[in-house]
Amino acid sequence: MKMDNDADIRLSGVGKTFGRGENAVRAIGDATLDMKRGDFISLLGPSGCGKTTLLRIIAGLEQPTEGEVLVRGRPVWNGEKRSAEATRPISMMFQEARLFPWFTVAENVALPLRLRGVNRAEREERAFALCETVGLKGFERMRPSALSGGMRQRASLARALITGPQVLLLDEPFGALDAMTRDTLNLELMSVCQQARVTTILVTHSITEAAFLSDRVVVLAPRPARITEVVEMPFERPRSLDLQRRTEFQDMLVHLRASLTGDH
Numbered sequence: 001m002k003m004d005n006d007a008d009i010r011l012s013g014v015g016k017t018f019g020r021g022e023n024a025v026r027a028i029g030d031a032t033l034d035m036k037r038g039d040f041i042s043l044l045g046p047s048g049c050g051k052t053t054l055l056r057i058i059a060g061l062e063q064p065t066e067g068e069v070l071v072r073g074r075p076v077w078n079g080e081k082r083s084a085e086a087t088r089p090i091s092m093m094f095q096e097a098r099l100f101p102w103f104t105v106a107e108n109v110a111l112p113l114r115l116r117g118v119n120r121a122e123r124e125e126r127a128f129a130l131c132e133t134v135g136l137k138g139f140e141r142m143r144p145s146a147l148s149g150g151m152r153q154r155a156s157l158a159r160a161l162i163t164g165p166q167v168l169l170l171d172e173p174f175g176a177l178d179a180m181t182r183d184t185l186n187l188e189l190m191s192v193c194q195q196a197r198v199t200t201i202l203v204t205h206s207i208t209e210a211a212f213l214s215d216r217v218v219v220l221a222p223r224p225a226r227i228t229e230v231v232e233m234p235f236e237r238p239r240s241l242d243l244q245r246r247t248e249f250q251d252m253l254v255h256l257r258a259s260l261t262g263d264h
């Protein structure tokens with residue numbers, strides 16, 4: 001695979017085996033991939049194929065057993081040691097919102113700033129501004145329990161964005177939401193990522209979602225996760241939901257489905 005010297009994220013020969021000996025589980029084998037600043041890619045693969053593990057390795061939450069991950073030229077792992085500097089530009093978002101029930105929405109959104117020692121006035125100003133961006137204006141002082149599932153994920157997206165991340169790692173962030181809410185949030189996500197030129201990796205089970213949002217879809221084969229194909233999504237931006245009705249989009253879904261099942 002061609003390597004790009006100013007890649008924002010670079011995976012070279014990344015592998016991961018959990019456990020040892022008879023109990024060893026090979027979760028990822030030889031993943032190699034380059035992403036440029038502002039790229040949006042999706043990892044698409046069957047359940048249990050190692051997508052989450054790969055995301056966790058990039059985030060520095062899991063140590064690879066082979067290979068190297070570079071974020072903006074810095075290795076995420078130096079042997080056993082995780083580099084805080086390399087992972088600083090990264091934010092991650094999960095399927096469940098993981099908000100603290102005793103904090104207000106704005107306090108939850110501002111939490112990463114608090115951990116970085118930003119003063120209260122600035123935290124609040126930035127949290128309120130971001131709440132507006134993600135459609136939570138007027139809900140800033142409420143507790144998460146007063147919000148719908150979609151609104152909680154909006155809050156969780158705002159929290160992921162508040163540090164101004166250069167890399168966003170998304171593990172099925174809207175997977176538990178209904179289809180309409182999911183479409184709306186995906187459109188907003190796409191626009192936020194594009195405006196801020198955030199390099200984004202999305203883990204998803206949805207072929208349509210992957211094709212709609214991404215510049216490239218990385219198709220993974222079942223365990224151990226191997227990259228079987230990297231498919232360009234040649235659709236112009238900005239994209240609207242109308243794209244999903246076009247023949248070339250439908251043809252792309254057929255291609256991706258065949259690639260996923262190894263049915264070429």
Ligand SMILES: Nc1ncnc2c1ncn2[C@@H]1O[C@H](COP(=O)(O)OP(=O)(O)OP(=O)(O)O)[C@@H](O)[C@H]1O
Nearest residue numbers: 018019025026027046047048049050051052053054
């Ligand atoms: N900490 C761990 N210890 C042992 N095995 C693990 C651990 N974490 C993950 N695995 C195994 O690695 C494999 C890949 O898991 P992973 O969660 O990355 O898959 P996934 O593609 O994200 O799955 P899904 O789409 O269902 O969320 C699975 O077989 C899982 O059981």
